[in-house]
Amino acid sequence: xxxxxxxxxxxxxxxxxxxxxxxxxxxxxxxxxxxxxxxxxxxxxxxxxxxxxxxxxxxxxxxxxxxxxxxxxxxxxxxxxxxxxxxxxxxxxxxxxxxxxxxxxxxxxxxxxxxxxxxxxxxxxxxxxxxxxxxxxxxxxxxxxxxxxxxxxxxxxxxxxxxxxxxxxxxxxxxxxxxxxxxxxxxxxxxxxxxxxxxxxxxxxxxxxxxxxxxxxxxxxxxxxxxxxxxxxxxxxxxxxxxxxxxxxxxxxxxxxxxxxxxxxxxxxxxxxxxxxxxxxxxxxxxxxxxxxxxxxxxxxxxxxxxxxxxxxxxxxxxxxxxxxxxxxxxxxxxxxxxxxxxxxxxxxxxxxxxxxxxxxxxxxxxxxxxxxxxxxxxxxxxxxxxxxxxxxxxxxxxxxxxxxxxxxxxxxxxxxxxxxxxxxxxxxxxxxxxxxxxxxxxxxxxxxxxxxxxxxxxxxxxxxxxxxxxxxxxxxxxxxxxxxxxxxxxxxxxxxxxxxxxxxxxxxxxxxxxxxxxxxxxxxxxxxxxxxxxxxxxxxxxxxxxxxxxxxxxxxxxxxxxxxxxxxxxxxxxxxxxxxxxxxxxxxxxxxxxxxxxxxxxxxxxxxxxxxxxxxxxxxxxxxxxxxxxxxxxxxxxxxxxxxxx
Numbered sequence: 258x259x260x261x262x263x264x265x266x267x268x269x270x271x272x273x274x275x276x277x278x279x280x281x282x283x284x285x286x287x288x289x290x291x292x293x294x295x296x297x298x299x300x301x302x303x304x305x306x307x308x309x310x311x312x313x314x315x316x317x318x319x320x321x322x323x324x325x326x327x328x329x330x331x332x333x334x335x336x337x338x339x340x341x342x343x344x345x346x347x348x349x350x351x352x353x354x355x356x357x358x359x360x361x362x363x364x365x366x367x368x369x370x371x372x373x374x375x376x377x378x379x380x381x382x383x384x385x386x387x388x389x390x391x392x393x394x395x396x397x398x399x400x401x402x403x404x405x406x407x408x409x410x411x412x413x414x415x416x417x418x419x420x421x422x423x424x425x426x427x428x429x430x431x432x433x434x435x436x437x438x439x440x441x442x443x444x445x446x447x448x449x450x451x452x453x454x455x456x457x458x459x460x461x462x463x464x465x466x467x468x469x470x471x472x473x474x475x476x477x478x479x480x481x482x483x484x485x486x487x488x489x490x491x492x493x494x495x496x497x498x499x500x501x502x503x504x505x506x507x508x509x510x511x512x513x514x515x516x517x518x519x520x521x522x523x524x525x526x527x528x529x530x531x532x533x534x535x536x537x538x539x540x541x542x543x544x545x546x547x548x549x550x551x552x553x554x555x556x557x558x559x560x561x562x563x564x565x566x567x568x569x570x571x572x573x574x575x576x577x578x579x580x581x582x583x584x585x586x587x588x589x590x591x592x593x594x595x596x597x598x599x600x601x602x603x604x605x606x607x608x609x610x611x612x613x614x615x616x617x618x619x620x621x622x623x624x625x626x627x628x629x630x631x632x633x634x635x636x637x638x639x640x641x642x643x644x645x646x647x648x649x650x651x652x653x654x655x656x657x658x659x660x661x662x663x664x665x666x667x668x669x670x671x672x673x674x675x676x677x678x679x680x681x682x683x684x685x686x687x688x689x690x691x692x693x694x695x696x697x698x699x700x701x702x703x704x705x706x707x708x709x710x711x712x713x714x715x716x717x718x719x720x721x722x723x724x725x726x727x728x729x730x731x732x733x734x735x736x737x738x739x740x741x742x743x744x745x746x747x748x749x750x751x752x753x754x755x756x757x758x759x760x761x762x763x764x765x766x767x768x769x770x771x772x773x774x775x776x777x778x779x780x781x782x783x784x785x786x787x788x789x790x791x792x793x794x795x796x797x798x799x800x801x802x803x804x805x806x807x808x809x810x811x812x813x814x815x816x817x818x819x820x821x822x823x824x825x826x827x828x829x830x831x832x833x834x835x836x837x838x839x840x841x842x843x844x845x846x847x848x849x850x851x852x853x854x855x856x857x858x859x860x861x862x863x864x865x866x867x868x869x870x871x872x873x874x875x876x877x878x879x880x881x882x883x884x885x886x887x888x889x890x891x892x893x894x895x896x897x898x899x900x901x902x903x904x
Contacts (some may be wrong), residue, residue, distance in 0.1 A: 268373050272364060272380065279360055279384040283353045286390055286605040287346075293603050294721070297345060297394065299728040301720050302530045302593030304396035311336035324485035324551040325492045326534045329477060330437035331398035345396070352393040352400045359404045360384055363661050366411040370631055371669040379668025382616060386660055387609035388589055388653060391596055398438045399657050405435030406442055407661045410634040413449070413466065417631055422465045429466035433473020440491050441655060444648070445641030446470050452633045487550040496555030496562075497537040502580075502650030503562040505569070506756075508709060509579040510590045511652050516540055518755050530593070577647060584646040587614035587698045588710055589653035595717030596653055597710070613656070616663040618695035622687045623670025638662040708749045712757065715745035719764055726767070732775055739768045773803035780812060789816055805836040807843070814846055823853035841870045848880050860884040 291297040300308055306327070313321070314336035338348050363383045368376035383389065392399040409431040416424030432449075435442035446467070453463035474491060481489040501507070506515045517536060541557040542549050549557065566573045589596040600606050620639070642659035649655065670687070677684035722738030725731040746761045776799035783791035796813040799806055810833035818826035830847035837843055848863035861884040867877040 268377070271377060275377070275380055275384060276357060276360060280353075280357060282384075282605060282608060283356065283390045283393065286603065286609075287349055287353065287394055289605050290394055290599070290603045291346070294599070295724045295729045295731075296594065297349065299724045300345075300396050301724065304593065306531060307332055307335055307396050307398075311339055315340050320480065320484065322484055324481045324487050324489045325477065326494050326551070328398065328437055328440050328492045330434060331401055331439075334401060334438075335396065348396065349394045353390065355400055355404050356389055356393045359389070359400075359407050359661065362404075362407045362411050363664055366407065366414055366635070367665045367668055369411070369414055370635070370665070371627075371672075375669040375672045377668075378672050379665045382611050382619070382668055382671075383661060383664040385609045385611040386616065386664065387600070387606050387611070388596060388613070388657055388660060390609065391594075391599065391606065392654065392657060395594055397593075397654060399654050402435055402439040402442055403657055403661060405431055405438060406445060406638055406658055409435060410638055410662075413634045414631065416462070417634075422462055425462045425466040426469040429469025429471075430473045432466070433470040436470065436474055437477060437491060440495065441642075441645040441649075441658065444644045445638050445658065448641040448644065449634055449637035452637055485551060487552050489552050489555075493551035493555050494534070494537075496557065496559035497533065498649055500558040500562040502648070503573070503576070504565055505572075507576055507650070509576060509583045509651055510709060510713070511592050511650055513756060515756075518759065580647050580651055583651040584643055584656065585617060585694075585698050586651075587612055589613065589656075590651050590710075591713050591717060592652045592654050593720070595714060595720075598714060598717040598721070613660070613663075614695050614698035616660065616667050617698050618691040619667030619671050620663040621670070621694040622674050622691045623666035623668075625687045625690055626670055626673045627666075632666065635662045635665050639666070708751075711745050711749045712760075715742040715749075715764075716760070718742035718745070719760075719767070722767065726771055726774075732771055736768070736771055736775075739764060739771065743768065769802040770806070773799040773806045773809065776802070777806065777809045777812065780809075784812075784816070789820070792816060800832075804832075807833070807837055807840065810837075810843060811846065814850065818846075818850055818853065823850050826850040827854055827856070827859075839870070841867050841874070844870075845874070845877055845880075848877065848884075852880050852884055857884040 287297075310332040314333060335348060338351050339345075342348070342351075360380060360383050364376045364380040366376075367379040389400075389403070409428050412424060412428035412431060416428060429446075432442060432446045436446065450463055450467055453466075454460055478488070478490050481487060481491075487493075501511065501514055502509070504514050506512070537558060538549065538551075538554050541554045545557065583590065591597070639659050639662040642656060642662070645655050645658070646652075670691075674684065674687050674691075677687065718738045719742045722735045722742060725735035725738060729735075743761070743764050746757070746764060750757045750761055752758070776795045780792040780795035780799070783789070783795060793813065793816055796809045796816075799809040800813070803809070810829055814826045814829040814833070817823075817829060827847060827850035830843055830850055833840070833843045834847060844863055845867045848860045848867060851857075851859035851863060860880055864877045864880040864884065867874055868881065871877070
């Protein structure tokens with residue numbers, strides 16, 4: 258590898274100024290993001306799982322039980338950050354700091370390959386790539402995985418022509434940390450080993466790097482065997498993840514496998530990310546008829562995917578082509594968080610305008626100009642990241658591993674292209690290559706994923722609506738998000754897709770539940786004004802929209818009871834028990850209504866149900882006594898109780 262003169266003081270000042278600008282952009286993005294959307298306070302999907310896991314670690318469950326289903330390192334990093342700060346905002350700031358360190362590594366790695374000027378251009382591209390800060394503000398492992406990959410590449414590149422094996426070994430350990438953060442990094446390590454063994458590099462150095470990676474991963478493998486009595490390298494979700502991307506209904510992006518809609522527990526589909534491990538295990542055990550170890554569950558889903566591939570090689574080839582197109586497309590396919598949705602709502606993100614299509618086109622130009630062995634670690638990070646997308650499925654969270662490498666190769670390519678244009682010699686072929694790649698990348702989004710991207714945007718609106726509805730209690734914003742999601746689904750739905758029909762039905766149900774909540778609020782306001790007729794009408798409408806709405810049943814039954822209509826109140830509470838069967842508050846009010854209506858047998862049996870659940874409930878005990886003695890000859894004043902606290 259050729260040496261390069263160190264950058265001048267002006268060059269260092271420019272780098273520092275650019276990094277400072279990147280810091281300000283990120284801080285402004287975080288501030289506007291926190292004000293515009295609720296996700297900094299209320300996390301969803303994988304983020305919720307990681308947060309729950311981190312809280313368990315901080316509460317003393319350091320090692321957990323059983324085999325890790327997900328890679329564990331990020332959960333421990335998150336736990337440590339929360340232990341020291343106790344704030345999610347502090348976590349985002351730490352991850353932004355890690356992102357800035359990644360930018361500096363991009364600069365130094367590019368400088369060691371191509372010099373200061375190319376490195377500065379690469380730094381500009383990486384600093385303006387909005388997908389990097391997008392994931393820095395999410396409780397997912399992507400930011401740390403990218404950091405470990407770039408740091409590992411930097412160590413290996415600087416050691417490429419050295420005889421010191423220990424630099425390679427340390428680089429392998431760093432890559433191992435990346436694998437423990439997200440197992441997809443293993444594909445980059447394998448690519449680097451293959452490129453290194455096929456190249457001129459000494460095989461001993463490459464194997465030393467592999468040994469360092471294995472040593473970093475080994476403690477988790479040993480822990481999995483000790484706790485779960487099973488041999489699992491890092492995590493046991495690889496087989497199910499592989500099947501998600503390779504089944505008869507797979508489209509190349511993240512989607513539920515068809516079996517999810519053939520399997521119910523307690524009347525519902527196990528579609529949430531929190532249910533994934535349970536569904537994968539219970540479905541596999543149901544099909545095999547025996548208890549399975551985590552590795553066997555993973556093997557079941559892997560075998561199911563391979564079985565489909567071998568039976569339908571033509572359809573699999575089409576799927577792989579689709580994945581390739583989507584992997585190179587300019588669209589950032591979402592998983593839990595939607596980059597396109599956020600781009601439209603959080604304005605500082607628009608200033609970070611470098612998109613994947615641009616990076617890919619510039620990297621193609623860079624490859625045209627330079628294909629020497631010194632760049633092998635960077636090429637390994639790109640091709641390994643691409644291999645993960647083709648092997649599993651395409652999502653922005655997986656593809657982010659390619660971004661720093663593309664920025665490094667693309668920065669060098671852009672600088673060389675500018676020099677060619679200035680010299681007016683040999684500039685046309687690389688320009689045509691770059692334009693062709695850019696157009697293909699843009700068309701790759703437009704052609705195969707136009708309808709699918711709309712549905713993914715609708716899913717992002719649904720996630721936003723649920724956060725506003727159930728956690729932020731902002732019904733206005735929730736209704737707006739639900740309506741937008743439903744409108745998108747109704748316009749783009751495939752009527753033959755069970756998954757899409759279920760998703761649309763769920764959205765409509767969520768909107769009805771929101772209406773019910775709003776109508777219950779209107780009923781409470783009507784009661785304050787003394788308009789009981791209005792309140793009763795709103796509550797009946799609320800129960801039509803949400804037949805399981807507990808507050809509406811309690812309030813409607815209370816109003817009817819205080820009006821002396823004990824029979825109607827009893828019917829309301831009886832209807833409530835069909836949807837909420839084991840609620841002691843509803844059961845107590847049913848017993849009281851039955852007593853007031855003279856149905857002593859009903860009052861007695863219902864009061865005894867309450868006493869089984871709340872033995873010290875003295876009001877229920879009084880109803881039991883009165884029903885037994887048949888003392889209630891008149892119509893006592895009806896008074897509903899909204900709690901079951903013992904005196």
